[in-house]
Amino acid sequence: MKSGFCAILGRANVGKSTFLNRVLAKKLCAVSDKPQTTRHRILGILTDESSQIIFVDTPGVIKPSYELQKVMIKTVFSSLVGADIALVMVEPHIIEEELFHKIKEIPVVVAINKIDLLKERDSLYNLIDKYKEMENIREVYPISALTGEGINILLDEIKTLLSEGEAFYPEDMLSDRDERFFCSEIIREKLFKTYGKEIPYTAAVVIDEFIEREKGKTYIKAIIYVDKESIKGIIIGKGGEKLKKIGGLAREEIEYFIEKPVYLELWVKVRKGWRKNINDIREFGYTR
Numbered sequence: 001m002k003s004g005f006c007a008i009l010g011r012a013n014v015g016k017s018t019f020l021n022r023v024l025a026k027k028l029c030a031v032s033d034k035p036q037t038t039r040h041r042i043l044g045i046l047t048d049e050s051s052q053i054i055f056v057d058t059p060g061v062i063k064p065s066y067e068l069q070k071v072m073i074k075t076v077f078s079s080l081v082g083a084d085i086a087l088v089m090v091e092p093h094i095i096e097e098e099l100f101h102k103i104k105e106i107p108v109v110v111a112i113n114k115i116d117l118l119k120e121r122d123s124l125y126n127l128i129d130k131y132k133e134m135e136n137i138r139e140v141y142p143i144s145a146l147t148g149e150g151i152n153i154l155l156d157e158i159k160t161l162l163s164e165g166e167a168f169y170p171e172d173m174l175s176d177r178d179e180r181f182f183c184s185e186i187i188r189e190k191l192f193k194t195y196g197k198e199i200p201y202t203a204a205v206v207i208d209e210f211i212e213r214e215k216g217k218t219y220i221k222a223i224i225y226v227d228k229e230s231i232k233g234i235i236i237g238k239g240g241e242k243l244k245k246i247g248g249l250a251r252e253e254i255e256y257f258i259e260k261p262v263y264l265e266l267w268v269k270v271r272k273g274w275r276k277n278i279n280d281i282r283e284f285g286y287t288r
Helices: 016-024 067-078 098-102 122-132 152-161 179-194 229-236 236-258 276-282
Strands: 002-010 040-046 052-057 083-088 109-110 137-142 204-211 217-228 262-270
Touching: 002 016, 002 152, 016 040, 016 052, 067 276, 083 204, 109 122, 109 152, 122 137, 137 152, 152 179, 179 204, 179 217, 179 236, 204 276, 217 229, 229 236, 229 262, 236 262
Parallel strands: 002 052, 002 083, 083 109, 109 137, 217 262
Antiparallel strands: 040 052, 204 217
16 A cells, blocks of 8 residues: 655646546535635545545645735645645646745656647647756646546556555545535635625635534535625625525535535625734634
C-alpha cells in the first residue's frame, strides 16, 4: 500500500476544484466561473486497492486586499506543511513562475489544465519543455479537468511519488469534512451562480441547525451573512423571489448529496464588514 498527501495549488479559477470533483467522481467542492469560489482547505480522499491519495484542495492564489483573503492565502501555503507532493495547476497560455519559488523540499508535478479549450496544441509542447527546465519539477502533464483527458496518467505519476505505508483514512471515506459543511458550500455555490459581480463575495453561509429525522425530511436552517443591508435586499429579492430560487436550487442538490429528502430554511442577516474582521472570519469557519 502507498499513501500520502498531495496539495493542489494554483491561481484563482484555474480549475482545482473541478479537478478534485472529477477524480473523486463526486461533487465535493463548490465550482463556478467566478474566481475565489473556493475559500476553504478541503481534503478529498481517493482510495483504490493499492494506494490512497489525500488531495488538499486550496483557495486560488491571489494578492490579498482584505482580511478574509489574507486568511485564504495563509491556508494555501499552510497546506504544504506535511504534504508529500505539490500539484501545481496552471493554464495553457501562462508561464507560472512565482508560485514555484514558494514550494520547497517536496516534489512538484505540474498539471496544465483546460487543454480542451485549445484549438491547436503545438504551443503546448513548448510550454511543457519550459516547465521541465525549472528546478524541482518532476513531471508536467496536460489535462482537462472538465473532460477528464490526461487525468489517469497524472494520477499514475502521483502514485509513483507516494511512500509505502498504510492508508490514513477508511477506504469508504471521501473527505474529512461533514455533511453540514458541504451543505453550506452548496448554498454558497448557488449564490455565486445566481448573482453577479461582488454580491457572492460578500456572503458567508453558516448551517445553524441540521436535524436528521427517522421519519420525514432532514431539517436544515442556514444563515446567509452579508456585510451590507443593501445586499441583503438584493439576495432576498422582491417578495422573497430570489431567495426562494436559491433555496430551491440548493435543496435539490443537497438532497442528491446526502441522499435524503430535505426541508431547507434560509435566512439572510447583516454582519457589517465581516470580511475585514478576524473574529467574524473565525466564527464563520474560515480558520481551522
